[in-house]
Amino acid sequence: MDSLTQIILGAAVGEVVLGKKVGNKAMLYGAIAGTIPDLDIFSSYFTDTVTALQIHRGFTHSIVFSALFAPIFGWLVSRYERYKDFKGWAWLFFWAFVTHPILDAHTTWGTQLFWPLHERLAFKTIFVIDPLYTVPFLVFLIMAMFQQRTSKKRRLYNKTGLILSSAYLLLTFFLKWMAFIKFEAALKDQQIAYKQIDTRPAPLNTILWSANVETDTAYLLGYYSFFDTESIKFETYEKNHELLGDLANDEKVQQMINISKGWYIITEKDGKLLYNDLRFGVLSMEEGSQDFVFQYEIKQDSQGKVQFVEQEKRPRDAKKLMSDLWTRIKGK
Structure with a gap:
């Protein structure tokens, strides 16, 4: 806390x-x-x-x-x-x-x-x-x-x-269980086969909950508010683990994967290879957002040593997230 x-x-x-x-x-x-x-x-x-x-x-x-x-x-x-x-x-x-x-x-x-x-x-x-x-x-x-x-x-x-x-x-704990039941039912209704599901509250409240859902090739991210009247929608994020290439066997990369409990995706942006920890979600609730709360650039020095560099957050990102949260908490 x-x-x-x-x-x-x-x-x-x-x-x-x-x-x-x-x-x-x-x-x-x-x-x-x-x-x-x-x-x-x-x-x-x-x-x-x-x-x-x-x-x-x-x-x-x-x-x-x-x-x-x-x-x-x-x-x-x-x-x-x-x-x-x-x-x-x-x-x-x-x-x-x-x-x-x-x-x-x-x-x-x-x-x-x-x-x-x-x-x-x-x-x-x-x-x-x-x-x-x-x-x-x-x-x-x-x-x-x-x-x-x-x-x-x-x-x-x-x-x-x-x-x-x-x-x-x-x-x-009771609220988490109620949200989990809703996510589980939505996945069943939408006939989505999944390996595991991980739920947590959205920032600053326990009315809005988020879920990470793992499938064979992708992760699904969804939100549920206790004020929702519409069905839950899930955003698909490809794992892209293959983008790591030989780096997947590096000790630091394996340590980071262990830290994030395997909940991660790899993306490329402006020539950077980015490691995104899914456990803490994204900074925006806009569809297809790639601005993850914890995002690290994977870099190699001249000796091939791997380093993770956390990407800086902008104040306007936090303001946008607060606005999105308030709107989403009120339900859809």
């Missing part, structure tokens, strides 16, 4: 663990702890794109990391804070650390919660930014913040925020 949401969750968890004893400091340290796992993004400054993608939401988003580093941070804080209970601070950091990847596991990217196992846990039930999850949670956290640390209202407000946000997460 986005940094603000993780800060809110960390603060709320910190309040549960030590709020009654240290007041708003529990929220402060919980908020700090809630951001620490995402420091793995700095790996992109020290390594190549593919390796950085592998590292992201890996070790720092695992139970192992939480168990190892919570006591260290707990000890450090207990050394200079007036409240000296090492165990209390360690538990605060542990729960703030571990709830971070658990929340991230609901997104499309997922987390290596059980690192060193390579499998990522990804429920794909919520977008990385979802105001319906974050805003009510933030409101109740702020309300709790302005209460006395021993106040029953403080605990009530914080608990209410946690319950509402958690209930919404549970609801997203």
